[in-house]
Amino acid sequence: MKELEKTKRISIASVLFILVILIGLLTYKRPMHMYTINSKTTLENITSDNYLISLKDLENKEYALIDTRNEFEFQKGHLDNAINIYAPEILNEENTLIFNKLQEENKTIVLYSTNPNNVVAPFMVLYQLGVKNLKIATINNSYNQNKLITDNIDVEKSVADINAFINESIKKAAQQPKPKPIIKAPPKKVIPIKKKKKMPVEGGC
Amino acid sequence: MVNRKTAKFLSFRYTILAIILVVLAGGLVLLPKYEKHEGIKTEELLSNAVSPERYISTDELANKIISQDPSFLLIDVRSEVEFSKYSLPNAINIPLKKLLDEDSIMYLNQNQYDVVLLSNDNFYADQAWIIGNRLNYKNLKVLKGGINNWYKTIINPPIPTENMAAKEFDLYTFRKSASMFFGVVYPEQIKVTKKTEVKKVIPKKVIPIKKKKKMPVEGGC
Numbered sequence: 001m002k003e004l005e006k007t008k009r010i011s012i013a014s015v016l017f018i019l020v021i022l023i024g025l026l027t028y029k030r031p032m033h034m035y036t037i038n039s040k041t042t043l044e045n046i047t048s049d050n051y052l053i054s055l056k057d058l059e060n061k062e063y064a065l066i067d068t069r070n071e072f073e074f075q076k077g078h079l080d081n082a083i084n085i086y087a088p089e090i091l092n093e094e095n096t097l098i099f100n101k102l103q104e105e106n107k108t109i110v111l112y113s114t115n116p117n118n119v120v121a122p123f124m125v126l127y128q129l130g131v132k133n134l135k136i137a138t139i140n141n142s143y144n145q146n147k148l149i150t151d152n153i154d155v156e157k158s159v160a161d162i163n164a165f166i167n168e169s170i171k172k173a174a175q176q177p178k179p180k181p182i183i184k185a186p187p188k189k190v191i192p193i194k195k196k197k198k199m200p201v202e203g204g205c
Numbered sequence: 206m207v208n209r210k211t212a213k214f215l216s217f218r219y220t221i222l223a224i225i226l227v228v229l230a231g232g233l234v235l236l237p238k239y240e241k242h243e244g245i246k247t248e249e250l251l252s253n254a255v256s257p258e259r260y261i262s263t264d265e266l267a268n269k270i271i272s273q274d275p276s277f278l279l280i281d282v283r284s285e286v287e288f289s290k291y292s293l294p295n296a297i298n299i300p301l302k303k304l305l306d307e308d309s310i311m312y313l314n315q316n317q318y319d320v321v322l323l324s325n326d327n328f329y330a331d332q333a334w335i336i337g338n339r340l341n342y343k344n345l346k347v348l349k350g351g352i353n354n355w356y357k358t359i360i361n362p363p364i365p366t367e368n369m370a371a372k373e374f375d376l377y378t379f380r381k382s383a384s385m386f387f388g389v390v391y392p393e394q395i396k397v398t399k400k401t402e403v404k405k406v407i408p409k410k411v412i413p414i415k416k417k418k419k420m421p422v423e424g425g426c
Contacts, residue, residue, distance in 0.1 A: 188400035
């Protein structure tokens with residue numbers, strides 16, 4: 001009889017346990033945005049894929065251009081056919097719908113901003129969320145008299161050879177004093193002065 | 206007899222329980238999606254990525270290096286070729302591809318030092334930062350403008366024109382002395398040292414002259 005009670009307790013406990021797990025699984029809310037690739041894969045893809053598009057290639061009208069600057073900058077001047085999605089807001093519901101729609105249409109999405117550095121943040125986040133065909137436009141936007149000027153820019157190009165600069169400065173500095181000949185002052189000779197001896201006064205005092 | 210039957214029944218229940226639990230455990234293994242979802246929440250990553258807190262300016266970094274601040278590590282994420290051409294003193298080279306290798310992770314995944322990531326410009330350093338931030342590494346910073354900005358502000362600082370504020374001139378003197386620390390030589394430096402050399406002329410030899418002492422005249426005048 002005692003053994004039967006034990007098994008009753010165990011079976012009740014196990015049923016409850018299974019129930020708890022089932023309830024947990026059913027009520028678990030999936031986060032709205034989930035990464036689709038892990039960090040290592042992201043790193044590999046980032047360093048091997050070519051996701052940069054130059055200004056010339058933008059002429060192709062198949063691209064969906066997205067301006068990630070704020071509204072004010074967008075109103076000042078933007079590229080033709082560009083949509084404005086401010087970078088910190090790319091995970092909002094309405095913007096997620098836009099991205100999903102573009103994904104379904106299989107369009108290439110090109111992000112741009114004031115310069116390529118500002119686009120890295122939204123690009124990386126969207127990339128890791130699994131948005132396909134995502135590219136960055138390597139352009140620099142500036143304003144001249146309220147008119148938008150767009151130039152192509154090379155990403156991560158070294159501006160100056162610093163070692164050469166330092167060596168040149170050393171050369172320049174070493175060269176300068178040479179044309180001035182250093183005139184060494186002739187050693188001053190110390191001439192012993194012979195003081196005239198005063199002759200003793202002779203004669204009467 | 207009754208005991209034997211209950212014993213059999215009991216073991217049957219236990220086996221069923223065991224099977225159910227094993228199946229549940231197997232179900233947990235079949236969750237590869239969660240493995241890919243490693244790291245901090247997407248919204249958090251986005252807000253960290255767009256905030257400019259991670260940047261450190263070239264002047265601040267120059268100050269840290271000159272005052273020999275021991276609390277930071279410099280990690281250069283450019284290729285080995287570019288690193289060998291020029292890099293900041295005491296910088297460690299971890300090319301971007303190898304950022305998550307086993308031997309590189311220990312530089313990133315620690316709490317003792319501040320890590321400053323740098324590359325030619327912000328681009329690669331920011332990418333490295335975002336990857337590190339997703340894996341919740343603390344103490345990561347990015348040098349704003351990278352080596353290009355380092356050149357423009359520290360190595361070759363722009364001379365302020367006359368109509369700029371006094372602050373700009375102070376900044377310029379700081380940057381110029383910083384550039385001297387990092388190896389740039391200015392012509393005025395050499396001139397000064399040479400002048401002091403010229404001053405060191407052959408020391409004048411002073412020949413002591415013995416004056417003949419005049420003996421006092423004795424006797425009558």
